[in-house]
Amino acid sequence: MFYSTPSGLAVGILLAILFPAGAGWVSWLGDIFLSLFKVLILPLILVSLFAAIAGGADLARLGRRTLGFYLLTSTFAAGIGTLLGFLFSRTIAPGLLDLTPSADPTAALADGFSLALLIENLVPSNLFASLAEGNILHIVLLALFAALASRGLETTQRQWLVTGADALNALLMRMLSVLLQIAPVGIAALVYASLAAIDWSNVLALRPFLWAVLSAALAHAAIFLPALLAFGTGRQPWRFFLQVRAALATALATASSAATYPVSKQVLERRVRLSPRTTSFSLPLGATLNMDGSALYQSILLIFMAQLAGAEVSLWQALLIVLLTMASSAGTAGIPGGGIAMMAFMLDLLGLPQTYLALYLVVDRFFDYPITALNVWGDLIVAALVDQQPDSTSSTDTSPQDGRRPY
Numbered sequence: 001m002f003y004s005t006p007s008g009l010a011v012g013i014l015l016a017i018l019f020p021a022g023a024g025w026v027s028w029l030g031d032i033f034l035s036l037f038k039v040l041i042l043p044l045i046l047v048s049l050f051a052a053i054a055g056g057a058d059l060a061r062l063g064r065r066t067l068g069f070y071l072l073t074s075t076f077a078a079g080i081g082t083l084l085g086f087l088f089s090r091t092i093a094p095g096l097l098d099l100t101p102s103a104d105p106t107a108a109l110a111d112g113f114s115l116a117l118l119i120e121n122l123v124p125s126n127l128f129a130s131l132a133e134g135n136i137l138h139i140v141l142l143a144l145f146a147a148l149a150s151r152g153l154e155t156t157q158r159q160w161l162v163t164g165a166d167a168l169n170a171l172l173m174r175m176l177s178v179l180l181q182i183a184p185v186g187i188a189a190l191v192y193a194s195l196a197a198i199d200w201s202n203v204l205a206l207r208p209f210l211w212a213v214l215s216a217a218l219a220h221a222a223i224f225l226p227a228l229l230a231f232g233t234g235r236q237p238w239r240f241f242l243q244v245r246a247a248l249a250t251a252l253a254t255a256s257s258a259a260t261y262p263v264s265k266q267v268l269e270r271r272v273r274l275s276p277r278t279t280s281f282s283l284p285l286g287a288t289l290n291m292d293g294s295a296l297y298q299s300i301l302l303i304f305m306a307q308l309a310g311a312e313v314s315l316w317q318a319l320l321i322v323l324l325t326m327a328s329s330a331g332t333a334g335i336p337g338g339g340i341a342m343m344a345f346m347l348d349l350l351g352l353p354q355t356y357l358a359l360y361l362v363v364d365r366f367f368d369y370p371i372t373a374l375n376v377w378g379d380l381i382v383a384a385l386v387d388q389q390p391d392s393t394s395s396t397d398t399s400p401q402d403g404r405r406p407y
Contacts, residue, residue: 089304
């Protein structure tokens with residue numbers, strides 16, 4: 001069923017092109033599919049991450065490797081985005097676009113962005129509220145806390161907990177396998193409804209911006225990340241892409257790194273043969289902290305906003321853009337509407353008018369899908385890089401497969 005997932009993506013695109021008016025009749029299929037996926041996400045993250053850390057994974061070394069690679073890829077993404085933003089933004093004249101919003105673009109900011117709000121949303125206070133809100137960052141923190149606390153228990157008690165978590169993880173992965181049987185239909189419906197609802201006239205009016213994002217995304221996804229994979233693991237990037245294409249197709253269809261997590265975990269473990277310990281640790285962190293595509297896209301967007309305002313961006317401001325876009329996804333991971341809140345914060349630092357949030361709202365709906373796929377592509381490659389380390393394998397993994405590391 002991994003092979004048929006991208007076919008659902010192709011069918012959805014074709015239907016949106018040929019019969020856009022019919023999207024409303026099948027959108028409910030995509031909604032059901034996505035809802036079923038979301039049911040599995042948080043329990044799977046909770047039990048798999050707990051089992052990996054409580055089972056004896058070296059958290060310090062695994063964490064250093066994972067965070068180090070995420071920092072490297074995000075830095076390159078923000079840097080290449082800023083550079084190409086400068087090159088392509090020169091082709092847009094100030095005042096070319098009508099940025100008068102049809103509604104107040106700051107309406108989603110609520111109380112605005114502040115350190116107090118950041119801390120409040122990053123630190124969990126109620127497990128059931130975090131589960132109900134779908135807050136992945138809270139679940140990751142709670143799973144890490146519980147796993148580290150379990151290491152202080154008696155060996156027998158801890159083993160019972162780890163065995164139970166492993167059993168629940170196996171059940172959830174089995175449920176995911178059943179759900180993937182209908183993945184082509186669900187993905188086709190999601191893509192069909194999403195593409196049919198996009199206002200293409202607004203998107204195509206920003207052709208230089210489109211070219212800038214496309215060029216930066218290709219440089220990052222087709223050159224930098226594959227080169228990092230090849231040199232860091234010895235794997236063939238094209239073969240790796242074919243092995244994980246189901247996860248990338250799911251990311252394109254759902255525009256959600258979180259919704260893609262179960263598929264990413266399954267393809268990495270079953271097709272790429274990575275250690276479950278690696279995927280259980282690196283993928284949840286990637287879904288909350290690693291946003292290569294978002295850093296790339298937001299840095300380009302800020303450069304274009306500055307050009308439209310007729311403002312010159314200095315070298316120091318360019319460096320500030322790189323740093324801010326790297327931090328924005330991680331800093332707002334637990335904040336509802338965090339993307340627009342951080343964008344307003346960055347506009348204020350650069351001295352740009354808040355009305356330019358309208359441009360963000362115009363393009364974000366379209367770019368959310370490919371940018372999410374780029375985020376997931378970075379997560380998958382980092383997981384493969386981290387898995388090369390001796391501490392990332394399970395103590396029970398003993399049989400080699402296809403000349404690669406043990407499963």
